[in-house]
Ligand SMILES: C[C@@]1(CC(=O)O)C2=NC(=C\c3[nH]c(c(CCC(=O)O)c3CC(=O)O)Cc3[nH]c(c(CC(=O)O)c3CCC(=O)O)/C=C3\N/C(=C\2)[C@@H](CCC(=O)O)[C@]3(C)CC(=O)O)/[C@H]1CCC(=O)O
């Protein structure tokens with residue numbers, strides 16, 4: 001079986017500054033995905049024109065800025081991540097060249113081979129978050145799987161998580177005894193019915 005060699009990480013986007021180049025459907029989709037996950041995300045969108053939905057987002061979220069202009073190298077100053085999402089492949093390549101020259105990580109929406117990272121499809125239940133990737137093979141499959149998991153995981157999982165967090169904070173002792181105790185408490189989640197009886 002082929003393997004997926006991507007390594008998932010969870011960015012704190014309110015501590016980073018993201019540049020999105022392109023204000024059309026994909027610029028909007030990626031910006032929305034970031035803001036839904038992190039309403040305090042700091043995002044600058046540079047584009048020749050913007051969909052009205054992007055303009056609306058600026059009224060809803062404090063840290064998103066739209067700049068109407070053609071992308072230029074100076075836009076990379078102070079940015080940590082870039083998403084190139086114009087409708088012109090050669091121009092996205094130009095943005096990639098500039099980002100790499102400045103050692104800024106970049107996602108090029110129409111060219112997976114140029115991406116340093118992919119956006120995942122995200123399941124969200126309170127504090128729990130699961131990111132799905134199909135290795136770029138089928139974003140549609142990632143979206144569908146997200147919908148299945150979103151339904152299948154009960155909302156009550158967040159209560160359990162919060163209770164475990166309280167127990168985790170209260171546990172005294174050294175690291176290994178804490179790990180042992182937390183594993184004992186949660187054993188029930190992984191034991192089969194036969195093992196439990
Ligand atoms: C998961 C999600 C996250 C997000 O965007 O937030 C995401 N794409 C989503 C949706 C989606 N994208 C596309 C369709 C149309 C149907 C189809 O093609 O399947 C749909 C479905 C729809 O919209 O219904 C088209 C498409 N996507 C890419 C290309 C370029 C190419 O493959 O060459 C093209 C062709 C463009 C063209 O033909 O012009 C590339 C990428 N899309 C990725 C992520 C990365 C791989 C993730 C993975 O490993 O699975 C990667 C590699 C890079 C990236 O974008 O980060 C989001 C689901 C949101 C949700 O959960 O609801």
Ligand SMILES: NC(=O)c1ccc[n+]([C@@H]2O[C@H](COP(=O)([O-])OP(=O)(O)OC[C@H]3O[C@@H](n4cnc5c(N)ncnc54)[C@H](O)[C@@H]3O)[C@@H](O)[C@H]2O)c1
Pocket residue numbers: 021022023024025026027046047048049050051069070071085086087088089091108109110139
């Ligand atoms: N990764 C994904 O999930 C995914 C999904 C579908 C499509 N795509 C790809 O994304 C690309 C963008 O699609 P779209 O529907 O958003 O296009 P679009 O036509 O709706 O928007 C293009 C945007 O790019 C901007 N732009 C063009 N030249 C620019 C420049 N010099 N400087 C700054 N901004 C500039 C325009 O002003 C516009 O806002 C397409 O090439 C498509 O193949 C990616």
